[in-house]
Amino acid sequence: MxxxxxxxxxxxxxxxxxxxxxxxxxxxxxxxxxxxxxxxxxxxxxxxxxxxxxxxxxxxxxxxxIDNWVTQLSSPESRRALANSTVVSVSAAVLALALGTPAAYALARFRFRRIPNKDITIWFLSQRVLPPVATVIPFYLVMRALGLLDTQLALILVNATFVLPFAVVILRQTFLDLPLELEEAVLVDGGTYRTAFARVALPLAAPSIAATALISFAFSWNEFLFAITLSSRDSLTIPVHIAGSVDTRGVQFWFMAVRALIAMVPPVLIALLAQRYIVRGLTLGAVKG
Amino acid sequence: MRWTSRARFLFLAPAVVWVLAFTVFPLGYSLYIAFLKIENKTEITRERVPMFDKEGNPVMLANGKQRMRTIIHKETKSTTTFEGLKNFRRIFKDPQVGTSVRITLTFILSSVSIELVLGFLLAVLFNRHLAGRAAMRAIMILPIFATPLAAGYLFFTILYEEGGPLGFLGFPFLSNPDWALASVIFVDVWQWTPFCFLVFLAALQSVPDELYEAAVVDGAGGWQLIRMVLLPALQNTIVIVLLLRLAEALKLFDIPFALTGGGPGIATQSYSFLAFRTGIRFFDLGYASALCYGLLITVMIIIMLTFRRLRESYG
Known part of the structure; x- marks a missing residue:
């Protein structure tokens, strides 16, 4: 700004x-x-x-x-929760972007005939505002049937699903803002749409894609409802870890404060890194910051 | 938007298939569950089997009979019965639903309006030369991305009535039902006012200078300037922020979970919280799915009512 x-x-x-x-x-x-x-x-x-x-x-x-910090950071539960949160959030962000970037490109550059592009975009957007509790029960049952309860994979799938619409809507706007001429030049020179996308559009959109990835990471990191529903021990993420330790040991303010900070530091740092994109990201591209 | 090659489907298909598999299918499945009553019964059966020692010989008792041991079989059977609309009818009879709807509406109306007004005023305040403005703006970003659950616990320590930093005020922040809801609103306001502030500030900065100058030349003072120039110029932004906040506020779950545990009693049990508890804690899956559909239909109505606005802003 x-x-x-x-x-x-x-x-x-x-x-x-x-x-x-x-x-x-x-x-x-x-x-x-x-x-x-x-x-x-x-x-x-x-x-x-x-x-x-x-x-x-x-x-x-x-x-x-610094005793509280040492105790918290050296406890195996905390470490496992940190590792789980990292793996889940990184994988979900990567997966969502791998699926979402081409889709965003398609909506920005091609014309869909039967259903107008605008409506497909709103369809993706509407999933972003969908109350997550509406899918928590079927997800739980499906994951139980597949034997995926308490695995990182289940949480990766869930978080990728939540972040995907965000990535599609925001990156579509990014591609729309790029000049069309460069990509058309590739096509005129006999290049394929894939080359135009991968060689020209992707590098130009790279900063925005990186920011989207960071914000997606933060969203997954902060997710709690599905994490507490789908994990019980092995795949606990940081928020569930915090909630769990309160139940068993009562309120230990000194540890609570440390845990809250451990949870908050990664997403908050990311927000600072992606500062320039925050307004655009959080309004899903409607307001340019 | 001009290319029409068939390649477009290859670009779009993976994301669409993913959404169909992981959002549309679960929603459909959920609707199916809403018509069922799912009961989990654990059946315990005992079986007497002969005991063997390490070498595999049967262990004998003094009376010459073989020694037996008992194996306990636990088997959880879930039985499903089709119940038609019974779960949906139950929604209207359940007193907890009424309470949670009232709580959620109170929460949404108060927190969203406070956040918008406060965010707008702060944006106006920050929309000038201020020494260190970039740093202050950066600090204001922090609450937005603070893990909501962690924020809830953090505010638990702050609002703690016996010894928290706000304890000297002597208010029953967490133990009185009305105060507890106010506390939940307070945390949400802390977390989301900065979002409104940032977006409004960005929008204010794109208001062309000429508009200000013209208004000032016409002799508009501070308040008139806000009313006659800024509010109209920000109209679209305000609507977008309002919609995004509404959608987000409907999801309220993490903050009361951490701050009050839905209590005291059910005084801060939001609608999402109630559905979660019904389904995942009490395992009343059919009824919980019906509850979720109530929420889902509400959201769909909001989307349909605002569809044209959304299409303008995002299409």
């Missing part, structure tokens, strides 16, 4: 502007507070959980310790 938009509203100079700046900073800090609080909690000794008053600034209010 460029800073091209200058002082848009005719505010007062000087004092008024400073007040507005202060308001903006305060709002930002408020939205950041939960992350800060998690860090503060995670660095505390269990006995300091409720005794520390105020904002709980490490070193000022209490002596910080």
């Amino acid at each position: 460029a800073d091209r938009a200058g002082a848009r509203l005719p505010g007062q100079r000087g004092f008024g502007e400073s007040l507005l700046w202060l308001a903006a900073v305060c709002v930002t800090l408020l939205f950041f507070f939960p992350f800060y609080w998690a860090m503060s909690q995670g660095l505390r000794n269990p006995i300091d959980t409720f005794t520390v008053s105020g904002l709980g600034v490490p070193w000022l209010s209490f002596e910080p310790t």
Whole structure:
């Protein structure tokens, strides 16, 4: 997002502007507070959980310790959950893009006669807004019948399915924004549609495809409903791992904070990496950020 | 959109087949299940078999008889009976459904409206030269991608009534039914206001300078400028954000699961939560599928009502 938009509203100079700046900073800090609080909690000794008053600034209010982090990161359950989440999210993103990119290209470049392209696009879009709980029961029964309960494969299939419509809709917009001439030149030179797609369009769309992959990864990483339904032990992902440890050991605030941060860090980092594409991605291409 | 080669089907087919297999088929299957009553019964049978030692010789008792042991067979049989529309009729009689619909509607109306208004005001606030704006904008992105389930647990520690950082306010954030729902809304507002803010900010920045200048020349002040220039210019964006938020808010599940466990009682049990509990926890699969179809039909109606708008924005 460029800073091209200058002082848009005719505010007062000087004092008024400073007040507005202060308001903006305060709002930002408020939205950041939960992350800060998690860090503060995670660095505390269990006995300091409720005794520390105020904002709980490490070193000022209490002596910080990294014990909670060490315990959490070295536990085999946490590691397995991290590994599962990584495998599932990466595979789902790759699978969704492998299926979705050609489909997006087809919708951007070809004309479908019987069903107009627009309607096919909306068909994909409507799956994105589909309430996931509607398919959780049939998925559970099918996976049980196939003996795939509690496997990574089941979660990969599910997450790829959820991310696919997103990839199709967003990448179609990307391809529409590319100049047509280069690809037509390939066709005129006797190249096939596949060459035009793979040699010309794909490289040009690469940044957008990468951003789509990152956002898809984050979506799968955060998915919880299907993960808790389809996995019981071996294929637990991070969100299910967090939910599980609460049930068995009661509320351990210090661990909870660390676990929440471990869960949040990858998708949040990804969001920062793909910053330029976030607005476009989350509005499925309707608003260009 | 001009090529018409048959190659188009090769490009599109894999994704379409995938969706048919993993979305359309499950939905159809779900409709079928909604007409059934599925009962799982575990039958336990005991069988007496002779015992053998390591060498394979039968173990004898003192009275000369062979020693026996018992094997317990557990077999889970699921029986399905066709029930017609019974599951669907049950929806209207179930008091939990009424409660969860009320909760979900309250949640959607309050959280989505707060998020849109707050997001718009923040976008207006940030739409000017601010030192460090890029950094502030980056921080505002963070909540959107924070794992919702983890956010729920995190806010559990923040809203904890005895010793949480907001505990000094003395409100029963999680133990009072109305407050618990307000808390769920609060977490959702924290997570999704930044989304509305970012989208509105992007849209504000694409409003041409001339529009502002013309309005300012005409003597429009701050509030008039918002009402006469910005709101009309953002009309399409606002509708899109509203639709996306509505669709997303209907799915409410993770936050109450983590923050309140649907409680106290069923005070924060959203519709999705109820369907999940009915199906996956209590294994009343037929009824749960019928519940899901209720939600599905609602979403389909929303899509049909907004179809033309969607077609304009996305087609």
